[in-house]
Amino acid sequence: MRKNPQYLCAKCRHEFNEPIYKSVDELIAIIYENEEALEVRDKCFVSKDKWRNQHNLSKVKYWLQRQMSKNKDIEMIGKEALLLYLDDNIKYLSFEDTITACKKCASNSDLNNMELCPKCKEHYKGVQYPTCIQCLPEEKRKVALEKIEFGKEWRAMHERLGAD
Known part of the structure; x- marks a missing residue:
């Protein structure tokens, strides 16, 4: 049925x-x-x-x-990516934004984001600062050293308390 x-x-x-x-x-x-x-x-x-x-x-x-937007933009994105690649390649091959550095300076630059102080050419400084701590005026140097000491004390206290 x-x-x-x-x-x-x-x-x-x-x-x-x-x-x-x-x-x-x-x-x-x-x-x-x-x-x-x-x-x-x-x-x-x-x-x-x-x-x-x-x-x-x-x-x-x-x-x-999603598929329509992919298909529509894929050609434009491909062209833009190729142009960016070519620009980067030209910049790289022209040695623009390059420096020649010894092993120590290259390591400090790459790993610690530090460079040689332009004033004394002896100590390293963070790239964001104009000079190293030793080249700062007396009152600014004291403030900077106090901040560093305060940070060390806090790190030591955190290690003692196990709050790492």
Whole structure:
């Protein structure tokens, strides 16, 4: 025996004989026009083409938009990336922004972000400061040394308390 009517809506339990078939493109078009379209919102579908399993239509809309934006911008992004690469290569090969340094100065520059003091050419300083601590005026040197000492005390206290 066959069931009559043949189809049943799983959500509202409405029975009907003739199903309405719509393509994925038609369903997506309905969602684009009206985000809250009751006939397709949050509905799942099974199709024979590239979506073989059940998918929520809002997810399909997201992936289609993502794919369209990828395809639209991919050429422009590729050109821009090539131009940036060429600019960096030219800058690198022209030795712009390069320095020649001994092992000690190169290590301090790379690892500690420090350079030789331009005033005394003896001590190292942070690249953000104009001179080393030893070349500062007397009152500024005292303040800087007090800050360093205070920081050392706090680190020692943290180590004693195990608050590292």
